[in-house]
Amino acid sequence: TSKTHGASVNKGLYDYDRGExxxxxxxxxxxxxxxxxxxxxxxxxxxxxxxEEWDFNWCDVGWLRENFDHSYMEEHVRINHFxxxxxxxxxxxxVKNLNRYRKTIEREVGHMEVSKCDFFPYTFALPSEYxxxxxxxKRSPGSTWIMKPVAKSQGKGIFLFxxxxxxxxxxxxxxxxEDQKEGAPVESYVAQRxxxxxxxxxxxxFDLRVYVLVxxxxxxxxxxxxxxxxxxxxxxxxxxxxxxxxMHLTNVAVQKTAPDYDPEKGCKWQMQQLxxxxxxxxxxxxxxTLFEEMDNIFVRSLQSVQKVIINDKHxxxxxxxxxxxxxxxxxxxxxxxxxxxxxPSCQEDYEMKCRLLEDTLNVVDMEGRLNGWEKRVGGYxxxxxxxxxxxxxxxxxxxxxxxxxxxxxxxxxxxxxxHFQQNKHLQPLSFIKLYGFYW
Amino acid sequence: MDEGxxxxxxxxxxxxxxxxxxxxxxxERQAKECLHQPDIRLESLKEDVRSFLRTSGWxxxxxxxxxxxxxxxxxxxxxxxxxxxxxxxxxYMRKAQASWEKRVLKSLNSxxxxxxxxxxxxxxxxxxxxxxxxxxxxxxxEPDLSRFRPxxxxxxxxxxxxxxxxxxxxxxxxxxxxxxxxxIQIPLNVRDVPQLRRAYSELNMATGxxxxxxxxxxxxxxxxxxxxxxxxxxxxxxxxxxxxxxSRQGCPTELRADLWALILNSTNQPQDVMHYEQLKAGVIxxxxxxxxxxxxxVKLTASNDDYYFVFEDFLYQVLLCFSRDTAVLDHxxxxxxxxxxxxxxxxxxxxxxxxxxPPNGVIPFHGFSMYVAPLCFLYNEPSKLYSVFRxxxxxxxxxxxxxxxxxxxxxxxxxxxxxxxxxxxxxxFYHLRxxxxxxxxxxFKWMVRAFSGYLSTDQLLxxxxxxxxxxxxxxxxxxxxxxxxxxxxxxxxxxxxASAEAVLADLSTLKVMPLIQIFxxxxxI
Numbered sequence: 001t002s003k004t005h006g007a008s009v010n011k012g013l014y015d016y017d018r019g020e021x022x023x024x025x026x027x028x029x030x031x032x033x034x035x036x037x038x039x040x041x042x043x044x045x046x047x048x049x050x051x052e053e054w055d056f057n058w059c060d061v062g063w064l065r066e067n068f069d070h071s072y073m074e075e076h077v078r079i080n081h082f083x084x085x086x087x088x089x090x091x092x093x094x095v096k097n098l099n100r101y102r103k104t105i106e107r108e109v110g111h112m113e114v115s116k117c118d119f120f121p122y123t124f125a126l127p128s129e130y131x132x133x134x135x136x137x138k139r140s141p142g143s144t145w146i147m148k149p150v151a152k153s154q155g156k157g158i159f160l161f162x163x164x165x166x167x168x169x170x171x172x173x174x175x176x177x178e179d180q181k182e183g184a185p186v187e188s189y190v191a192q193r194x195x196x197x198x199x200x201x202x203x204x205x206f207d208l209r210v211y212v213l214v215x216x217x218x219x220x221x222x223x224x225x226x227x228x229x230x231x232x233x234x235x236x237x238x239x240x241x242x243x244x245x246x247m248h249l250t251n252v253a254v255q256k257t258a259p260d261y262d263p264e265k266g267c268k269w270q271m272q273q274l275x276x277x278x279x280x281x282x283x284x285x286x287x288x289t290l291f292e293e294m295d296n297i298f299v300r301s302l303q304s305v306q307k308v309i310i311n312d313k314h315x316x317x318x319x320x321x322x323x324x325x326x327x328x329x330x331x332x333x334x335x336x337x338x339x340x341x342x343x344p345s346c347q348e349d350y351e352m353k354c355r356l357l358e359d360t361l362n363v364v365d366m367e368g369r370l371n372g373w374e375k376r377v378g379g380y381x382x383x384x385x386x387x388x389x390x391x392x393x394x395x396x397x398x399x400x401x402x403x404x405x406x407x408x409x410x411x412x413x414x415x416x417x418x419h420f421q422q423n424k425h426l427q428p429l430s431f432i433k434l435y436g437f438y439w
Numbered sequence: 440m441d442e443g444x445x446x447x448x449x450x451x452x453x454x455x456x457x458x459x460x461x462x463x464x465x466x467e468r469q470a471k472e473c474l475h476q477p478d479i480r481l482e483s484l485k486e487d488v489r490s491f492l493r494t495s496g497w498x499x500x501x502x503x504x505x506x507x508x509x510x511x512x513x514x515x516x517x518x519x520x521x522x523x524x525x526x527x528x529x530x531y532m533r534k535a536q537a538s539w540e541k542r543v544l545k546s547l548n549s550x551x552x553x554x555x556x557x558x559x560x561x562x563x564x565x566x567x568x569x570x571x572x573x574x575x576x577x578x579x580x581e582p583d584l585s586r587f588r589p590x591x592x593x594x595x596x597x598x599x600x601x602x603x604x605x606x607x608x609x610x611x612x613x614x615x616x617x618x619x620x621x622x623i624q625i626p627l628n629v630r631d632v633p634q635l636r637r638a639y640s641e642l643n644m645a646t647g648x649x650x651x652x653x654x655x656x657x658x659x660x661x662x663x664x665x666x667x668x669x670x671x672x673x674x675x676x677x678x679x680x681x682x683x684x685x686s687r688q689g690c691p692t693e694l695r696a697d698l699w700a701l702i703l704n705s706t707n708q709p710q711d712v713m714h715y716e717q718l719k720a721g722v723i724x725x726x727x728x729x730x731x732x733x734x735x736x737v738k739l740t741a742s743n744d745d746y747y748f749v750f751e752d753f754l755y756q757v758l759l760c761f762s763r764d765t766a767v768l769d770h771x772x773x774x775x776x777x778x779x780x781x782x783x784x785x786x787x788x789x790x791x792x793x794x795x796x797p798p799n800g801v802i803p804f805h806g807f808s809m810y811v812a813p814l815c816f817l818y819n820e821p822s823k824l825y826s827v828f829r830x831x832x833x834x835x836x837x838x839x840x841x842x843x844x845x846x847x848x849x850x851x852x853x854x855x856x857x858x859x860x861x862x863x864x865x866x867x868f869y870h871l872r873x874x875x876x877x878x879x880x881x882x883f884k885w886m887v888r889a890f891s892g893y894l895s896t897d898q899l900l901x902x903x904x905x906x907x908x909x910x911x912x913x914x915x916x917x918x919x920x921x922x923x924x925x926x927x928x929x930x931x932x933x934x935x936x937a938s939a940e941a942v943l944a945d946l947s948t949l950k951v952m953p954l955i956q957i958f959x960x961x962x963x964i
Contacts, residue, residue: 201749202749202750202751202752202753202815203575203576203752204749232749236575236576236579236752267748268745269745269746269749272897273746273896276692276816276896276897277816279692279693280692280693280695280696280816280817281696281817281819282693283693284691284692284693348745409655412655
């Protein structure tokens with residue numbers, strides 16, 4: 001039997017305008033939100049039912065866990081997760097990998113480099129690192145800590161504490177009531193040093209959501225999206241009442257349940273807005289340093305799991321990074337999400353998420369339109385390509401110059417001005433030609 | 440009055456105003472202290488002291504203070520002219536403003552008596568304590584504001600402007616090519632495009648601009664980098680006049696706060712901070728009816744705006760203090776408006792029992808808080824934010840809601856907008872007029888707020904850079920016309936006021952400088 005590799009080319013449909021066979025990309029998509037809309041509108045992409053063969057799969061981590069190992073994927077097929085992404089996205093594993101990476105750097109490179117790895121607050125997995133945690137806890141009396149369930153999202157099961165007694169009580173009473181229903185074991189928690197001096201805007205705490213797309217771990221190829229946003233807490237920040245979950249957690253999902261939540265309020269700012277605000281308040285240099293430090297966080301966090309992640313050629317992954325700024329304008333890595341929410345909070349947000357997902361598909365490039373030398377695709381800037389990527393092109397004139405700037409534009413230019421112009425850039429190559437398949 | 444005499448009078452007035460100010464006493468003290476210095480010699484005392492004041496920066500500060508006074512000075516006039524003529528030379532405008540004020544005050548008084556809320560009351564001690572504790576987060580308060588209505592909205596004011604007539608002018612009923620098609624039927628002198636080109640020459644296409652030449656696609660070395668260096672120098676020189684000139688081409692984000700403070704001479708000295716603290720104490724002690732109007736306005740406008748909701752608390756801190764600042768009464772010398780007077784309870788009506796209400800003489804209307812909101816992006820410290828806002832109000836914003844013949848007044852701006860549109864886009868204007876969508880009805884709300892809340896913040900700040908740079912609000916009328924020009928194709932296809940409003944509902948994606956530049960310099964005359 002001759003198997004049709006690649007896209008299923010319907011022999012009957014000849015494109016008289018272009019003079020070539022029309023290509024179809026079969027996709028599978030489990031989620032019902034923005035990504036569905038984006039996939040549906042993409043020309044030449046067709047949704048397939050559960051049992052049919054697919055070329056592209058936008059799945060959730062549950063499906064991945066159950067089916068990845070049993071699926072045979074042809075070379076051209078793409079799926080939106082790496083098999084063991086949890087090495088980066090599960091809080092306890094992320095910390096384990098970051099700590100190990102940090103030690104390696106210290107050993108092999110030295111103290112100077114190590115300071116660049118100090119971007120995550122002290123975190124300990126419980127109960128395995130309980131004694132280490134207590135040591136650190138005692139070293140900083142009066143400090144506030146935050147207990148987070150390892151695998152949950154949207155702010156579930158999180159609480160703050162200042163006394164060891166609080167944990168004892170919590171352990172004794174079993175897990176937080178929410179989890180009891182789901183039967184999560186006590187082991188799957190981390191205790192993290194709470195950042196007590198967050199940067200506030202008019203008394204409100206916020207965190208940053210940034211999108212990073214990884215198309216390969218070895219060699220590491222990562223793209224940074226120009227848009228992102230700052231998510232504000234609805235209430236004013238104060239350390240007095242650590243019980244007020246709504247004040248401390250800035251996830252939009254949590255904010256939506258707060259009693260004074262006003263959906264019309266829009267507790268989000270676009271990254272451009274934030275960047276401009278910070279520049280007006282602190283000057284350009286400080287803000288550029290801040291964004292450079294954030295670039296550093298993205299790259300190093302990916303490097304820390306480079307050797308652990310199974311670098312399947314079919315995988316790509318869009319991560320949602322959560323970053324918190326403190327009053328010294330130092331960015332801290334809070335966590336990395338493998339399935340960042342694509343549920344939009346308002347029209348503007350929906351449009352931004354559509355652009356993000358469209359550009360993600362453009363980078364993944366099932367249609368084979370990119371030539372491989374691009375430093376920018378739509379709103380994505382190539383941040384790392386087995387080495388730093390610079391804005392300036394390396395040529396005879398710039399050779400020897402020490403003044404290179406990294407190729408990232410987070411918060412600088414809105415992605416609305418970076419539309420990937422599908423028809424203008426390159427000739428759409430025939431899908432079949434690209435992969436050299438026969439049929 | 441000849442020029443020489445005029446100048447003398449002006450100098451006399453400025454000296455009078457600066458005498459006894461804190462700056463005066465500081466300079467005196469500095470001059471006295473410098474006598475101890477070795478390089479000050481008795482033979483050349485005057486020159487040496489002068490040169491010391493120059494090198495230590497005090498002369499510059501004095502220059503800035505003088506420059507500031509020139510901005511808020513009354514125009515030169517006949518010595519026999521009564522003060523009301525200085526506020527507004529045209530009698531019919533004065534009359535219209537007075538009757539508008541009467542209406543507003545009546546509305547405020549009736550609200551007070553209907554709701555049983557006094558215009559002012561002293562807060563009980565407990566309430567004072569509570570407010571002091573909550574000063575930094577007044578936004579968390581949820582007072583019951585449902586009974587309060589804004590005293591007026593911009594569209595009410597527009598109706599008044601539309602009904603203005605010059606009794607000496609015979610405006611015939613017939614609409615002809617030569618008549619004015621718009622709503623404003625007042626023959627004021629407003630500048631047309633050729634005149635604007637000369638006046639706003641720095642905005643021409645050959646000159647670099649922030650808002651155009653700092654775009655991502657333009658290499659910074661072509662304009663931006665050097666322009667920022669110049670800006671840094673201006674800030675370090677601390678020269679108001681230079682800052683104002685510089686601002687014409689836009690202010691870099693990182694320098695804007697300092698540049699605007701320089702232009703407005705908002706130095707935030709200890710006495711300014713003290714003044715602010717006194718106002719704050721006033722807010723704590725007394726509750727005013729207008730406070731509720733402020734609360735309501737902030738909740739309705741700024742709190743619902745994606746860009747400004749974060750600054751809710753700042754807005755209360757600024758506006759509540761603003762209401763109590765009697766220093767603002769000064770500006771009524773050149774404002775056609777007169778501060779409303781109210782009578783103390785129990786006393787008989789007579790001028791000696793009347794007090795100005797609110798203390799600053801300004802009754803807030805729907806959207807007032809939007810004058811302050813963009814400034815929150817620049818200033819963190821409440822007293823600095825306050826002093827910048829107050830200066831901007833008494834130089835510019837007051838003209839947007841008082842009836843006057845001033846070139847920057849709202850009446851002139853409306854007329855200018857309509858004339859620009861009629862002259863350069865006659866087909867569009869006529870079409871909109873025919874379908875019952877008079878352009879001013881849509882553009883008015885933008886102009887009254889100087890576009891705050893309609894443009895994205897960065898664009899708004901670029902616009903306000905030019906208001907400060909050119910010391911005029913004309914640019915607001917030009918932008919309004921430019922917006923219509925930009926969307927003219929879509930507007931030609933609409934068939935109702937509602938659809939015209941829809942085409943112009945969202946201005947948040949507009950880039951103001953290219954629009955203004957094209958309208959002024961690329962329109963065929």
